[in-house]
Amino acid sequence: MIEKEVSDLILNNDLFAQRKNLLKNYRSREKDTLSITFYEDLFKIIEESTVSDNQKISKAAWCLKVIGHIQDCFISAFNYMHEDYFYKGWCRLIECETSTEYLDRHFSDKNKDFGIEHIRFQVKEFQKVFPYKLFLSPSFVAKKVFCSICDQEITPLRYCGHEFGEIYDGKLCFRYYDDIEANHVLICPNPKHKYAVVFTETVFYNYGIIKYLIDHLKSPWDSWYCEETPLEENGTHYNIVFEKMFPQELLYYKPITDYKVSTDPKHSTFSYLYPLGSKVYFL
Template identity: 30%
Template structure:
């Protein structure tokens, strides 16, 4: 693909160079999607999360320029399941940087971009098979805030990699135990379940085990059990990994269910 792109660029075939560049991006997105599942199987969750973000960004560019017929490259499928996978991660807080851009350059011609000076290349377009972006080459950080909806999803609070990760990933681990390959179709359904009070040692005036931050006596102690979030996994088709599997009280497999 790279050779074809370069040949088109050298012959000033902008349409051909752009098409090969997009096919190259599609191929990279497909391979990154497969890589995510290898990383998850290796318990390298944070790196997998970062790769999911890169796929998400790449697909936004691809869909701006490429029209799919019956999703022949599975890009629309990947876009849907990247979002579903991201929802299974426990990350809630992110670091968001506030900074001043002192110098921005065009990735095509390397000229400095400012409000008064433009190089003529349009951000997001392709030129001889190369995607135009604006590169921040000099910046000053003013502040860092903790937010729930970040611009950069890679900036997860309290985790930097596999060896520095205080989070637990039960939903992801369970998903990997029931699917056969990355292109299985699945969905989730959120609900609440009640777990027996006998499973908990919290005192009446302690914080409720459900995580509400209220006192136990003012929260779940009044109920038939401790109310906890519950996730059902719905598979469109049974998989080899679920053959003969008996659902437990923690997860439910609904074969043939719809999202």
């Protein structure tokens, strides 16, 4: 549940001013993640607020820590994809998505101060154009369930009182399991855990769309979106629309040609659509 008091602490309390301003200046960090000092300082605040039993302060510090983590994951995903480590980039995008879901329960970036809405949207757009379509979805039977806060076993007749997804002393409450038996594994297109991409010796993924897209983005904070059009034959045509106007005065840049992007092997080039009057350049 989003608490106004926690949001006010994040946005207005002097205790968090330096960290807040650093996170608000996220666009200046195109390739660099936050320093370890940023997280260490927030951990100290959480420790001190835990001693004084100030749950509001510890929750606000947790929110800022998660915001920083989401920003860092998105920057890391961009860097990995730029270096052709596409699966690593995919995993960082999934981590952005998961962490954003946890954050949504406690804080809303409704004023778009920290780039969370940009990340949320762009992660979904990246997922559209990744070639991963089938995933493993394992099923398990857990005989014992425990609370991460108090380590107490949870049964139908015994509940510790700690709510799943809530923050206690700056820690997220979740459930962990013991005495697990594997049940079955499915191959499906929409799994709960998107990390489990199917990789086999006979499956080869074409990352061409991602490669051309990432090479023409100047920064992870540039906006773009993908329009999907089903083809009459099998496959999908993708139109990548960049929203940023690139500076025409950079004469050592040259405009790219049009390419066509498609899952149909007959359409092997790439197509980019741009807002009226805009041009895209590359070195």
